[in-house]
Amino acid sequence: MSGRTIKLDDRDLKILAILQREGRITKSELARRVNLSATPCWARLQRLEEAGVIQGYGARIAFDFFAPRTYAFVTFELESHRSDDFDRFEALIATIPEIFECFAVGGGIDYVIKVAAPDVEAYQHLLDGILHADAGVKRYYTYFVTKDVKHTPPPLELGEGIDA
Template identity: 55%
Template sequence: MTASHPERLRLDDRDIKILSILQREGRIPKAALAERVNLSATPCWERLRRLEDAGIIESYQAQISLKAFGPVTMVFVQIEIENHRSDDFARFEKAIAAVPEVVECWAVGGGMDYICKLVVRHLDDYQKLINNLLAQEIGIKRYYSYVVTLPVKDEPLPVGLLAASQD
């Protein structure tokens, strides 16, 4: 076991059910969770604590409805950076981390270096943000923008399938 590859916690069907329920209903009372997974309160809470201690449950958070804020624009952006030295990646990642409109960013392999998910009020806000990033000279060589016109699917992780792949 190394720091980058911790030993995986074996998940049974009840653990998977707990995780699935919590992804959809994070505020479920612990007693109701215990009932739903057919356990008494104490063993359920012990399982929950074990999942938290193992880092499988990272946090509890609310899923906020974008519709509640009126019209918003979601944009996915593929970004290629100019140079591929570790300092260049670090400079870009530090700059992106400071932009609140960038709600997710992934380093990817293939033709592009990063894929970012942005949420802004209007499309012109997106263009101002991109212009600002370009002006900062954080190494962006080129970028491709994809405006979301219709969200089709947004689901929690398929924990049952992921846990099955542990075998």
């Protein structure tokens, strides 16, 4: 969000929770489910979009329909913890399309990334590229995904309202 705050009430949170699970719901059905008429529901939806609370809409794609994929989580620890080192690593990661999620974390490691590759050999080639790019990697650990157990959006707590 762009530095603005927006007060979210229970009805806003209910709209967001429904949209997280059912992004293709019709506006009239959304209005019915949150107990509003269409116009006020639409106004709330626009307000949430304009404030940046809703960042976009999309579909979960079953990528295995296109080609098999190997997924891995990789943790990285950098040699040094200067701002320039983090910037250099993050700039490299941003250029690699197979890395589709990257999180800076605390607690002994610096980053966790999620990678999709056609197979383990392609994953290893990608990792070798990172290691040869002088991105300041001290050590890394790879965890291959063996089964997708749960994939849901984070819960939105219905409560007193949230300053977002």
